[in-house]
Amino acid sequence: MDFHLSEESKFYSQQYQIPLEVPSLDTDQDYSDKPFILVRHGFSMQNFQEKEVINKNPNWDYSQTEGLEEMFTNEKYIDSSLHEIGIFQCVQQQKSINKFKFHTVFISPLRRTIQTCIYLFATHPDRQNIKFVLLPQLAECLCSSGCFSAFTLSQTRKEMEALASKYQITIDYTKVSELGESWQIKVLENGQIVKKILDKLERNGECGYRQPYCKIILDEIKQTKNFLIESWEMLYKKSKKAQEIIKDYQESAKQQLIQNGQDDSDFKIGIVSHGYLMKCMTASRIENDGTVQEGIVLQNVQILPYSFD
Incomplete structure (x- = not known):
């Protein structure tokens, strides 16, 4: 797959x-004891917008920087896509990802992670046989319009399926479809917040309609401290739930292969998600103050063979 960066x-x-x-990966190393392959999404438009803000405001601060609220809550930034640089990063990693045999790849339902997965696996020799599954619990912390996936089952799905079809990739939307348009709210690990937001959608008669849904969620983001609907504690719990789902799936798939007389020794389960989510997923604990001090911080499109044991 040829891809060249613009001069801009x-x-x-x-x-x-x-x-x-x-970050390069030594593909000659033995990763047989690492059944999972973690990948963070590529450099996104939201990442780029933050770079612009920081460049204009060297003393960047969440609470004081001019223009930050506009960037974090404006509808035009909803569900940030990959920047051209992010696509370039994915293409660079194709040779490394192609070295692994995959059974299934679980993906966050946000646009930038779906795009990352498609471009990353665009030349994988077995891509037509790999299961690509959107998993709602892999979504990034709900903390800005860029992390709010409002159109997953509508226009975004059409866009992503069209892109995926160019590379003979099929994406399974079942787990998102089962939860409906407000899936991102339903997987939050705080029952009171979930009920409050769903009640607003129900009370206003707006559940299922895109524009009012967007307005309600963006208003919720504006009303929170540092634009965080989802706290670190909530994200940590969600990441562990995702980890549990994926580990159970991996064990089930392994047993199925054994029953069918197939070699299960080298197949991998891929996980394409986000920086904060993966930091929580790879952390062993959360601090009393609700912050996560441990955990691995992946760079954009870094490939990390991993074991949760």
Whole structure:
């Protein structure tokens, strides 16, 4: 797959110190004891917008930086897509990801992670046989319009399925469809917050309609401290639920292969998600103050063979 950066993107990569090179992976190493392959999404438009804000405001601060609220709550930034640099990063990692044999790849239902998965696996020799499954619990912390996936089952699905079909990739939306349009609210690990938001949708008679749904969620984001509907504690719990779902699936798939007389020794389960979510997923604990001090922080499109044991 040929892909070349525009001169504009090359300029911004230098001006904003955006790394074009992604962390390399030693594919000659034995990863047989690492059944999972973790991947963070590529550099996104939201990442780029933050770089612009920081460049204009060297003393960047969530509570004081001019224009930050506009960036974090504006409808035009909803469900941020990959920047051209992010696509370039995915293409760089294709040779590394192609070295692994995959049974299933679980993906966050946000646009940038779906795009990352498609571009990353675009040349995988077995891509037509790999199961690509959207898993709602892999979604990033709900903390801005860029992390709010309002159109997953409507226009975003059409866009992503069209892109996936170009590379003979099929994406399974079942787990998202079962929860409906407000899936991202229903997987939040705080019953009171879930009930409050769903009640607002129900009370206003707006459940299922895109524009009012967007307005209610963005208003909720504006009313929270640092635009965080989803706290670190909630994200940590959600990530552990995702981990449990994926581990159970991996064990079931392994047993099924054994029953069918197939070799299960080298197949992997892929996980394409986000920086904060994966930090929580790989952390062993959460602090008393609700912050996560442990956990691995992946760079954009970094490939990490991993074991949860």
